[in-house]
Amino acid sequence: MKDLISIAWRNIWRNKRRTAITIASIFFAVFFALIMRSMQLGTYGHMIDQSIEKFSGYLQVQNPEYFDDPSLDNYLDYSGELIQTIQQTEGISIAVPRIEAFVLASSGHQSKGVMVTGIDPVQELQVSNPEHLLVKYRLTPEIVTKIMHETTFDKKQIELLKFNETGLYHNLDRLALDLGLKPEDFEKYHPVFETHASYSGQYLKPDDDGVLVSSRLANYLQVDVGDSIILMGQGKFGATAAGIFPVKGLVKILSPDLDNKLVYMALPLAQDFLNMPNNLTCLVMNLTNNDQLIEVQKRLTSNLDPNKFVVKNWKEINPILEQQIQSDNKSGQMFLGILYFIIFFGIIGTVLMMIAERKREFGVMVAIGMRKSKLILILVIEMLFIGIIGTALGMMAVAPLVYYYNFHPYRFTGEMAKMYEDMGMDALMPAAGFDAYFAWQALIILLMVFLACYIPLRRIRKMKVMNALRA
Amino acid sequence: MKVIEINKLNKIYNESEVKVHAVNNVTFDIEEGEFTAIVGPSGSGKTTLLNMIGGLDIPTSGEVMVGGSLMSSLKGADLTDFRLHNIGFVFQAYNLIPVLSAKENTEFVMRLQGKSKKVCDARTKELLKAVGLGERMNARPAKLSGGQQQRVAVARALASKPKFVLADEPTANLDSKSTETLLDIMEKLNREENITFIFSTHDARVVKKARRVITLEDGKILSDVRKNGGE
Ligand SMILES: Nc1ncnc2c1ncn2[C@@H]1O[C@H](COP(=O)(O)OP(=O)(O)OP(=O)(O)O)[C@@H](O)[C@H]1O
Ligand SMILES: [Mg+2]
Numbered sequence: 001m002k003d004l005i006s007i008a009w010r011n012i013w014r015n016k017r018r019t020a021i022t023i024a025s026i027f028f029a030v031f032f033a034l035i036m037r038s039m040q041l042g043t044y045g046h047m048i049d050q051s052i053e054k055f056s057g058y059l060q061v062q063n064p065e066y067f068d069d070p071s072l073d074n075y076l077d078y079s080g081e082l083i084q085t086i087q088q089t090e091g092i093s094i095a096v097p098r099i100e101a102f103v104l105a106s107s108g109h110q111s112k113g114v115m116v117t118g119i120d121p122v123q124e125l126q127v128s129n130p131e132h133l134l135v136k137y138r139l140t141p142e143i144v145t146k147i148m149h150e151t152t153f154d155k156k157q158i159e160l161l162k163f164n165e166t167g168l169y170h171n172l173d174r175l176a177l178d179l180g181l182k183p184e185d186f187e188k189y190h191p192v193f194e195t196h197a198s199y200s201g202q203y204l205k206p207d208d209d210g211v212l213v214s215s216r217l218a219n220y221l222q223v224d225v226g227d228s229i230i231l232m233g234q235g236k237f238g239a240t241a242a243g244i245f246p247v248k249g250l251v252k253i254l255s256p257d258l259d260n261k262l263v264y265m266a267l268p269l270a271q272d273f274l275n276m277p278n279n280l281t282c283l284v285m286n287l288t289n290n291d292q293l294i295e296v297q298k299r300l301t302s303n304l305d306p307n308k309f310v311v312k313n314w315k316e317i318n319p320i321l322e323q324q325i326q327s328d329n330k331s332g333q334m335f336l337g338i339l340y341f342i343i344f345f346g347i348i349g350t351v352l353m354m355i356a357e358r359k360r361e362f363g364v365m366v367a368i369g370m371r372k373s374k375l376i377l378i379l380v381i382e383m384l385f386i387g388i389i390g391t392a393l394g395m396m397a398v399a400p401l402v403y404y405y406n407f408h409p410y411r412f413t414g415e416m417a418k419m420y421e422d423m424g425m426d427a428l429m430p431a432a433g434f435d436a437y438f439a440w441q442a443l444i445i446l447l448m449v450f451l452a453c454y455i456p457l458r459r460i461r462k463m464k465v466m467n468a469l470r471a
Numbered sequence: 472m473k474v475i476e477i478n479k480l481n482k483i484y485n486e487s488e489v490k491v492h493a494v495n496n497v498t499f500d501i502e503e504g505e506f507t508a509i510v511g512p513s514g515s516g517k518t519t520l521l522n523m524i525g526g527l528d529i530p531t532s533g534e535v536m537v538g539g540s541l542m543s544s545l546k547g548a549d550l551t552d553f554r555l556h557n558i559g560f561v562f563q564a565y566n567l568i569p570v571l572s573a574k575e576n577t578e579f580v581m582r583l584q585g586k587s588k589k590v591c592d593a594r595t596k597e598l599l600k601a602v603g604l605g606e607r608m609n610a611r612p613a614k615l616s617g618g619q620q621q622r623v624a625v626a627r628a629l630a631s632k633p634k635f636v637l638a639d640e641p642t643a644n645l646d647s648k649s650t651e652t653l654l655d656i657m658e659k660l661n662r663e664e665n666i667t668f669i670f671s672t673h674d675a676r677v678v679k680k681a682r683r684v685i686t687l688e689d690g691k692i693l694s695d696v697r698k699n700g701g702e
Contacts, residue, residue: 003582010570360565367527367562368627369555369583371548465527469562 004374008381015357019386022350026390026445027397029343033336033441034398040332041432042406044325048290050426051255051321052314055128057284059297060317061086061095064310066281072101072236075279076309085303086283091296095285096123099270103233103241105263107221114217115261116231118270118280121204127284130212130264131203133251137169138199146196151189156180168199168215168252177417201225201249204266210248212264218250220260225249231263235275243273254426340444347452351383355456362460363468376457380450387449391442405431474634474667475501475524480533482519482690493519495690497533501669506661508681509671516690517671518639524669525558525637526550538634555583559628561638561670566624567612573599573619574608577626584631591630598626602656618649622656629660638670642677654680 012019052058061082065074076082078097086095099118104111125131144165148158160179169175172193176186202225204212213223223229228246235241245265253259271277287296293313301311315322355362362375409430412420417427482494494516501507509517522528524535526542535542538557545553554560559580567576577599578591599608602622604615612620621641628636638657642650654677661668670677678684686693 007568007570014570361568364560364562364566365568366551367525367554368560368580369551369558371551373548374583466522469522469527 004378005381008378009385011354011378012382012385015354018350018353022346022386023390023393025343025346026387027394029339030391030394030441030445031397033339034394034438035401036332036336037437037441038398038402038405038431039429040329041435041437042409042430044329045290045432046409046426046428046430047321047325048314052318053127053286055255055258056314056317057096057127058287058290058293058314059092059285059300060312061283061285061300061304061309062281062312064307067310067312067316070100070281072234072274072276072279072281075236075276075281076283078278078280078283082283082304082309086285086300089296089300089303091288091292091299093286093288094123094126095283096120096127097267097280098282098284099267099274099276099279100281101233101235101241101270101274103231105217105221105229105231107223107227107229110221112217112220113261114231114263115258116233116263116265116270116273118265118267118274119204120267121206121208127286130251133170133253134201134203134212135168135199135215135250135252136171136201137175137193137197139165139167139175139197141165143196147189147192150192150196166219168250169197170252177413199225199250201251204248204264206266207268208248208266209269210246212249212251213247214259214262215250215252216256216259217261217263218247223247229263231273233274235273236279237275239275241274245269340448344448344452347383347387347448348455350386351379351452351456354379354382355459359463359468362463363465363470366463366465367469372460372463376453376460379457379460380453383449383453384446387445391445395438395442399434402431402434405429406433472503473500474503474538475669476534476536477524478534478536480520480523480535481531482516482523482528483531492690494523494530497687497690497692499685499692499695501667503667504661504665505667505669505683506658506681507669507683507685508678509669509685509687510673510678511687511693512673515687517673517687519690520687521637521639521669521671525560526554555580556631557634559631559633559636559666561621561624561628561636561641563640563643564617564620566627567620569612572609572611573604573615573623576612576623577630580627580631586631594630595626598630599623601660602626603652616649618645618653621645621649621653625653625657625660629664629666632664633666635667635669638668640671640673642672642674647676650674650676 061076063074063076066076083095086092097120099116101116102113103116105114119128119130144161147161153161157179164178167175167178172190175193175197176183181189201212204210211229213221213229218224221229225247228244230242230244232242251262251264253262265273271279287293297311297313304311365375366372409428412427412429420427477497477499480494480497481492484491484493497520509520511517519528523530523542524537526537526545530543540553568579571579574595577595581591581594596605596608599605602625604619604622604626607615607619612623615623625641628638642653645653657668657670658680660666672678681698683695683697685695
């Protein structure tokens with residue numbers, strides 16, 4: 001065997017250029033496949049992080065009836081016992097209480113169905129963090145006029161300012177981005193924006209009697225901080241729920257769907273409003289290790305009374321996101337398939353050429369007593385060498401990039417950044433860390449090498465020594 | 472003692488329109504230790520005959536018994552193994568494995584037989600010295616002359632002490648001096664190790680060295696002459 005390996009190793013360097021080309025093609029395939037996979041998987045992770053970790057949670061505890069019939073009648077008791085069980089279950093990093101109820105909101109002549117979300121304002125900072133979403137700066141046509149008077153914007157900047165004349169912002173950086181201002185210019189105009197564009201929203205206190213209204217909803221209802229909205233609906237067991245609530249702040253939520261319908265309320269106020277003291281609709285949980293979703297779900301399920309509680313994972317709660325990811329994943333895999341398919345034929349070509357060139361040599365080897373199986377083994381080892389070298393080099397080249405972008409996600413700027421934000425995501429693209437997909441690429445290449453060897457090597461099986469010797 | 476028995480051997484090629492009777496009803500025996508040349512003009516069937524004896528080609532009809540085994544009864548890997556353990560081959564040219572040194576080429580067959588490194592080493596050195604290549608043991612074939620390459624091929628064919636060596640025009644690509652050297656080496660090894668040699672040639676100088684000469688023409692045996700000192 002050692003002899004065979006040594007022969008194979010020397011053989012691959014007989015035609016250095018061809019070996020180099022074959023290795024290079026595998027190298028590039030692996031390199032691009034890994035980069036692409038890493039970015040894709042990283043993006044999925046990011047998407048999940050944004051919409052799951054930051055809102056619905058990886059796991060939720062609900063009343064068993066609630067999932068099919070999300071009525072307040074299918075409530076959950078917010079008991080110390082439940083909290084304790086969750087705390088004792090390994091793998092859960094945080095659990096926050098929520099009440100979600102659909103009611104009618106109105107102000108003036110406008111009314112609209114909205115989702116009231118009762119939160120614990122302190123604990124919620126670690127999940128959806130509404131404080132971070134507060135609108136801090138705002139542009140209106142009047143404000144835009146004032147700013148134009150006090151600055152020396154050029155034509156293009158004025159155009160952008162007018163274009164964004166109803167913009168809402170969490171921070172000044174994004175405002176500067178929208179107006180196409182360079183950092184040094186922005187320093188200069190900073191005070192102007194502070195004076196004219198500041199918007200004074202307040203985050204909820206634990207016993208707050210006001211609400212936070214999502215920005216698109218606020219726009220529809222035409223309410224501002226300081227105004228009030230009327231909420232009307234049904235509480236638990238059909239009790240009438242009605243009240244008038246001061247608007248404490250606007251939250252600009254990245255997901256347009258949520259931004260159209262969300263009203264945040266402190267938990268005690270929501271419980272009071274909806275006639276469900278000490279009740280919740282769900283407990284939202286995040287995990288210490290997101291790869292253990294199913295394990296933790298099972299573990300917690302077994303720890304809880306199945307008659308009273310059910311544990312749902314994010315894929316069950318948000319099947320649309322799961323489907324989106326899976327369909328995108330499919331198309332990514334298909335692209336890789338095509339990439340590998342091309343490389344595959346390259347490898348077959350190499351094997352065929354090797355066999356054609358060395359036909360006489362093979363004839364001699366079999367004539368003097370080498371079994372064809374050994375000959376085939378030599379060729380397979382040669383191809384494995386090429387495959388392994390190409391794969392290893394590809395991985396080595398990708399590793400630093402993946403390592404870096406995993407810890408320092410690429411931040412989009414400009415239009416790309418806006419696009420991401422409009423889709424409801426941070427404009428980040430992290431690379432997925434080193435994971436199973438690395439091993440998969442190696443496995444695929446290995447498989448390809450074996451497959452590529454198969455057809456040509458059948459020729460060796462059928463080779464007539466006589467004909468080979470005459471070659 | 473008869474070691475090769477050939478009985479009514481025929482080989483007919485009918486791949487093209489015209490049938491070619493490459494070997495035509497050939498019958499003869501070879502005794503142990505013989506040093507036999509098969510001669511004849513180009514196309515007379517020398518290569519075809521040798522290949523059938525060596526189990527590289529399949530006869531159309533007739534029998535080849537080598538060392539008591541009927542060649543036609545052996546198939547696939549068994550046939551390969553039979554060659555490995557019984558027959559040494561030398562071809563006209565390009566006998567050697569290009570990526571292996573002279574020494575590695577020489578011990579190749581022994582390694583396939585599973586002989587230990589130590590045994591291989593000793594035998595290889597002995598043989599390469601005998602063929603005058605003691606100094607070039609680590610050279611790859613590309614660095615050796617045609618005559619040197621053929622000497623390595625002979626060393627390899629003999630290394631495993633096979634019962635027979637079949638050589639198809641081993642000197643065809645060599646100049647006269649190299650031809651003479653190779654023939655002397657072959658003859659010496661034939662005497663010393665009592666290995667049966669059969670080689671084909673159409674070179675008169677080579678024929679001179681043979682102790683038995685079988686002449687073919689159009690696939691038939693024209694004459695079969697044993698010289699003095701043979702057997
Ligand atoms: N594979 C083949 N298909 C058809 N005819 C063949 C084949 N191999 C050999 N022949 C024919 O068989 C005859 C004998 O060929 P062979 O090679 O045995 O002759 P040879 O004596 O070795 O000739 P040379 O001295 O040129 O090597 C020739 O007429 C040749 O054309
Ligand atoms: Mg011939």
